[in-house]
Amino acid sequence: MTNSGSRIDHLEENIIALLLGIMTVLTFANVVARYVFVSNIFWALELTVFLFAWLVLLGASYAVKKTAHLGVDALVNMASPERRRTLALVVTGCCILYAALLMKGAWDYWAPYANLPPTEGRWFPMGFVEKFRGNGWYETQDIPVPFFLRWLEDVFNGGAEYEKLPKVVPYLVMPLSMALLLFRFVQAGARVWRGEIDMMIVSHEAEDDVAEAGKALAEEEGK
Amino acid sequence: ACDSGEVVIKFSHVTNTDKHPKGIAASLLEQRVNDEMNGKACMEVFPNSTLYNDNKVLEAMLQGDVQLAAPSLSKFEKFTKQFRIFDLPFMFNNINAVEAFQASDAGQAMLDSMQNRGLQGLAYWHNGMKQMSANKPLLVPSDANGLKFRVQSSDVLVAQMEAMGASPQKMAFSEVYGGLQQGVVDGQENTWSNIFGKKFFEVQDGTTETDHGILDYLLVTNVDWLNGLDADVRDQFLTIVSEVTETRNKESTAVNAAAKQAVIDAGGVVRQLTAEQRAAWVDAMKPVWAKFEGDVGKANIAAAQKANKASM
Amino acid sequence: MELLLLFTMVIGLMLIGVPIAVSLGLSSILFLLVFSDSSLASVAQTLFEAFEGHSTLLAIPFFILASSFMSTGGVAKRIIRFSIALVGHFRGGLAIAGVLACMIFAALSGSSPATVVAIGSIVIAAMRQVGYTKEFAAGVICNAGTLGILIPPSIVMVVYAAAVEVSVGRMFLAGVIPGLLAGTMLMIGIYVMARVKNMPSGEWKGWREVYQSFSDAVWGLLLIAIIMIGIYGIPGITGAIFTPTEAAAVASIYAFIVASFIYRDMGPLAAGEDGVKSSLLQRPQALVTALWHEDTRRTLFEAGKLVITLMFVIANALLLKHVITDEQLPQKITEAMISYGFGPVMFLIIVNIILLIGGQFMEPSGLLVIVAPLVFPIAIELGIDPIHLGIIMVVNMEIGMITPPVGLNLFVTAGVANMSMMGVVRAALPFLAIMFVFLIMITYIPAISTILPNAVMGPEIVTH
Ligand code: NA
Ligand code: NA
Numbered sequence: 001m002t003n004s005g006s007r008i009d010h011l012e013e014n015i016i017a018l019l020l021g022i023m024t025v026l027t028f029a030n031v032v033a034r035y036v037f038v039s040n041i042f043w044a045l046e047l048t049v050f051l052f053a054w055l056v057l058l059g060a061s062y063a064v065k066k067t068a069h070l071g072v073d074a075l076v077n078m079a080s081p082e083r084r085r086t087l088a089l090v091v092t093g094c095c096i097l098y099a100a101l102l103m104k105g106a107w108d109y110w111a112p113y114a115n116l117p118p119t120e121g122r123w124f125p126m127g128f129v130e131k132f133r134g135n136g137w138y139e140t141q142d143i144p145v146p147f148f149l150r151w152l153e154d155v156f157n158g159g160a161e162y163e164k165l166p167k168v169v170p171y172l173v174m175p176l177s178m179a180l181l182l183f184r185f186v187q188a189g190a191r192v193w194r195g196e197i198d199m200m201i202v203s204h205e206a207e208d209d210v211a212e213a214g215k216a217l218a219e220e221e222g223k
Numbered sequence: 224a225c226d227s228g229e230v231v232i233k234f235s236h237v238t239n240t241d242k243h244p245k246g247i248a249a250s251l252l253e254q255r256v257n258d259e260m261n262g263k264a265c266m267e268v269f270p271n272s273t274l275y276n277d278n279k280v281l282e283a284m285l286q287g288d289v290q291l292a293a294p295s296l297s298k299f300e301k302f303t304k305q306f307r308i309f310d311l312p313f314m315f316n317n318i319n320a321v322e323a324f325q326a327s328d329a330g331q332a333m334l335d336s337m338q339n340r341g342l343q344g345l346a347y348w349h350n351g352m353k354q355m356s357a358n359k360p361l362l363v364p365s366d367a368n369g370l371k372f373r374v375q376s377s378d379v380l381v382a383q384m385e386a387m388g389a390s391p392q393k394m395a396f397s398e399v400y401g402g403l404q405q406g407v408v409d410g411q412e413n414t415w416s417n418i419f420g421k422k423f424f425e426v427q428d429g430t431t432e433t434d435h436g437i438l439d440y441l442l443v444t445n446v447d448w449l450n451g452l453d454a455d456v457r458d459q460f461l462t463i464v465s466e467v468t469e470t471r472n473k474e475s476t477a478v479n480a481a482a483k484q485a486v487i488d489a490g491g492v493v494r495q496l497t498a499e500q501r502a503a504w505v506d507a508m509k510p511v512w513a514k515f516e517g518d519v520g521k522a523n524i525a526a527a528q529k530a531n532k533a534s535m
Numbered sequence: 536m537e538l539l540l541l542f543t544m545v546i547g548l549m550l551i552g553v554p555i556a557v558s559l560g561l562s563s564i565l566f567l568l569v570f571s572d573s574s575l576a577s578v579a580q581t582l583f584e585a586f587e588g589h590s591t592l593l594a595i596p597f598f599i600l601a602s603s604f605m606s607t608g609g610v611a612k613r614i615i616r617f618s619i620a621l622v623g624h625f626r627g628g629l630a631i632a633g634v635l636a637c638m639i640f641a642a643l644s645g646s647s648p649a650t651v652v653a654i655g656s657i658v659i660a661a662m663r664q665v666g667y668t669k670e671f672a673a674g675v676i677c678n679a680g681t682l683g684i685l686i687p688p689s690i691v692m693v694v695y696a697a698a699v700e701v702s703v704g705r706m707f708l709a710g711v712i713p714g715l716l717a718g719t720m721l722m723i724g725i726y727v728m729a730r731v732k733n734m735p736s737g738e739w740k741g742w743r744e745v746y747q748s749f750s751d752a753v754w755g756l757l758l759i760a761i762i763m764i765g766i767y768g769i770p771g772i773t774g775a776i777f778t779p780t781e782a783a784a785v786a787s788i789y790a791f792i793v794a795s796f797i798y799r800d801m802g803p804l805a806a807g808e809d810g811v812k813s814s815l816l817q818r819p820q821a822l823v824t825a826l827w828h829e830d831t832r833r834t835l836f837e838a839g840k841l842v843i844t845l846m847f848v849i850a851n852a853l854l855l856k857h858v859i860t861d862e863q864l865p866q867k868i869t870e871a872m873i874s875y876g877f878g879p880v881m882f883l884i885i886v887n888i889i890l891l892i893g894g895q896f897m898e899p900s901g902l903l904v905i906v907a908p909l910v911f912p913i914a915i916e917l918g919i920d921p922i923h924l925g926i927i928m929v930v931n932m933e934i935g936m937i938t939p940p941v942g943l944n945l946f947v948t949a950g951v952a953n954m955s956m957m958g959v960v961r962a963a964l965p966f967l968a969i970m971f972v973f974l975i976m977i978t979y980i981p982a983i984s985t986i987l988p989n990a991v992m993g994p995e996i997v998t999h
Contacts, residue, residue, distance in 0.1 A: 013836045023593075024596075025788075035776055046393075056847055059839065059843030060843060062840075063840070063843055068840060069556060070555050072549045074550075097561065101564050105577075106579040108579070109583075133340070171583065200552060200554055201555075273865075274857070274860050279587070288574055288577040397700045400702065407778055
């Protein structure tokens with residue numbers, strides 16, 4: 001593992017930990033606000049939901065890098081090494097196709113909220129649509145605009161004031177995460193090609209814990 | 224299922240198909256379009272939020288993935304703040320005043336007011352006037368002091384609850400019954416048909432007939448889709464829409480009256496306000512108007528007041 | 536027909552090793568592009584909607600986090616000590632205590648594998664030491680661990696509630712009696728086996744040990760009270776304090792505090808090289824430093840990773856659900872089944888079979904997201920209580936976890952116990968029989984599931 005690689009790992013891990021931490025504290029704070037102060041952080045629920053989406057969608061590409069996605073390995077494990085490599089290449093193709101289609105979908109979904117044109121074409125992007133309606137004015141339900149994001153008004157709303165955070169912000173995670181996902185699948189594909197890995201999945205969740213517990217038990221029995 | 228060559232009209236809504244006023248209207252529309260426009264158009268109804276909820280359906284409509292929806296009027300406040308007039312407390316005396324305002328030039332102009340943002344309002348569908356319920360009797364505004372009320376996401380409704388000293392709370396609709404019963408929140412506001420349909424009255428001390436607000440829906444479509452239809456298809460479709468609207472809106476008063484009676488029959492407590500008590504509620508809530516006057520427009524408020532007089 | 540094509544594709548992709556989430560998502564996208572006019576943008580929208588439109592799913596990350604703090608914080612070993620103090624002296628006592636510990640831990644945790652890992656890694660070793668066979672130990676824990684999703688809180692119940700829009704609180708209550716019943720049936724089964732095979736019994740260490748082990752475990756056990764009282768209140772004393780989602784968040788914060796400051800098994804006060812725990816008085820700055828202590832960061836990250844992989848499957852399963860709805864397949868299936876004249880009994884048998892087969896391929900939450908919307912409308916049409924249907928589905932998921940080839944608990948147990956998969960499968964078999972009897976009882980006696988929620992929350996309102 002190169003140094004920059006582990007630095008990025010560390011960054012991604014911290015983002016995951018931080019997002020989950022903020023979600024928890026925000027929800028807890030709302031309970032305190034309601035029960036202790038008979039008040040309500042009205043925007044807490046919506047913001048927590050958006051953080052949840054960011055956590056999972058951004059995290060999906062991290063899970064590709066760490067081959068942590070859940071899958072079924074029963075059949076793959078029975079195949080010969082050569083067959084496994086072929087299968088893994090097919091699997092990579094499927095994953096790349098999935099991420100590429102979603103990448104187009106994510107752009108087409110997000111772009112109007114950023115007053116940018118969606119792409120032409122049903123399956124494959126064939127250039128940009130010429131005539132479209134920008135939805136830069138479209139706001140989220142409850143989240144106020146923090147002071148440091150006031151510049152959004154000039155960029156996306158023709159200078160008109162936003163009462164609530166515009167949708168362009170939370171939905172940004174769609175193209176962002178799908179681009180990352182596509183990138184990680186292509187990278188994983190290269191590793192399969194070079195023969196470094198032959199699977200895109202971890203067989204089951206909790207594998208690390210299980211391995212650890214199993215090791216402890218083995219030591220216990222060795223005594 | 225739709226045959227090839229037919230214009231497909233997907234209608235996504237959030238209620239059942241046979242008990243809720245909106246669901247009944249949607250089913251009637253579906254039936255008439257599929258009978259009378261067979262070969263030209265075909266309607267598929269997706270009830271119970273199975274396809275989209277009220278927040279996402281408008282996004283999907285702008286994308287062109289769904290053609291008809293009927294969210295509550297509050298949802299259109301993001302498109303134009305004029306729609307806040309329907310959330311302002313005691314803006315309308317009764318459902319007839321609402322009807323008169325919606326039919327007026329001001330009300331009809333609002334149907335077209337979102338064209339630049341991609342939506343075309345087709346018709347107002349009534350649910351009815353909103354009532355207030357809580358886990359203690361509500362007779363004067365101070366009774367609501369310090370109570371936690373579940374409201375829809377709307378700045379006006381938040382301000383309304385704060386004006387009566389209550390704390391507005393956000394909660395998913397599916398958790399409201401449990402929330403009221405278990406005491407996570409103390410009260411809520413809704414129409415008789417929702418209070419009966421969702422059985423809120425069972426878990427509240429009682430419901431006060433405040434008629435303080437209106438819960439209506441806007442049948443809406445994508446303006447580009449509508450303009451792209453052949454003229455004869457569009458005209459026939461719009462005619463059916465307006466006939467269904469008229470039929471169902473006439474029923475709405477009866478539906479709510481029946482729901483109210485059903486609440487009483489099921490042992491729910493319904494409280495009426497005296498003239499003085501009602502005046503106190505109006506006094507407490509009316510300051511909210513000033514805050515949103517600029518959003519709604521003085522002319523619209525004037526038109527609403529005119530409608531109130533006409534419907535006395 | 537289209538449905539068959541869709542599911543063949545999903546299963547085919549999974550079997551060649553495509554991640555479950557991608558199998559679900561790619562099949563949905565291709566199906567939608569071929570058979571519908573919906574845009575790719577609508578796919579992206581639906582993926583985001585998985586979070587934005589289902590705020591009840593928020594309970595999942597919080598319950599996972601609470602469970603992570605509890606496992607890291609050594610709560611499991613205290614619960615086990617308490618269980619052994621209570622029932623360890625019966626014949627087969629350690630095994631019975633293992634089941635009891637699984638039941639208690641299940642009331643803290645929302646997942647079955649987490650329960651197996653937390654309890655199994657300690658109990659299986661202990662059982663081996665006093666002379667139980669490895670197979671017997673593995674079989675017991677593997678089965679009892681499935682109670683993690685039946686005894687509330689439960690991630691699978693949260694997913695069901697979100698998929699068909701019933702109240703999470705009601706689902707949780709519905710799991711209480713079935714959970715206790717299943718646990719009791721397992722304990723009786725073990726006791727009978729223990730008498731027949733003359734298995735070892737522990738010694739009765741007296742009420743003092745019961746009291747001491749209870750005092751030691753009480754901070755963990757209090758979490759159960761926080762969750763239950765928080766969601767339902769105490770009749771006549773206090774109303775509820777929070778929604779199930781909020782309960783999960785509160786549980787996480789509480790578990791963090793207990794693990795870092797009371798048990799001090801993790802965080803700045805944990806034992807260092809010298810093996811001595813510090814007290815908060817010695818190091819008051821720990822109140823703040825615990826927030827970014829490596830153990831805290833690690834636990835948040837590990838829980839986050841679990842949330843990501845699980846929720847990515849669920850989000851893609853919701854994509855498949857969207858496509859199925861878009862094609863109006865549930866209506867078509869309902870019409871077909873009603874026209875064949877299926878009654879509730881036949882229908883429930885079919886549901887059981889679908890879930891048991893589906894459970895061979897799918898992670899339980901993802902399977903539920905797909906199957907629930909298909910069978911829910913039919914169930915309502917046939918007058919089956921939605922909560923009862925939910926519990927039936929959960930019990931099916933439990934059984935799916937302990938049947939080959941894909942049984943999450945089988946795999947986890949094999950890892951924890953250092954056994955082969957087939958070894959665990961054989962070991963689990965006698966207990967599996969008990970679970971099947973239990974499934975039949977749950978399926979045909981609705982009252983087991985509905986009596987408690989109906990008593991506490993009134994009868995379920997069917998609004999669909
Ligand atoms: Na549990
Ligand atoms: Na299985």
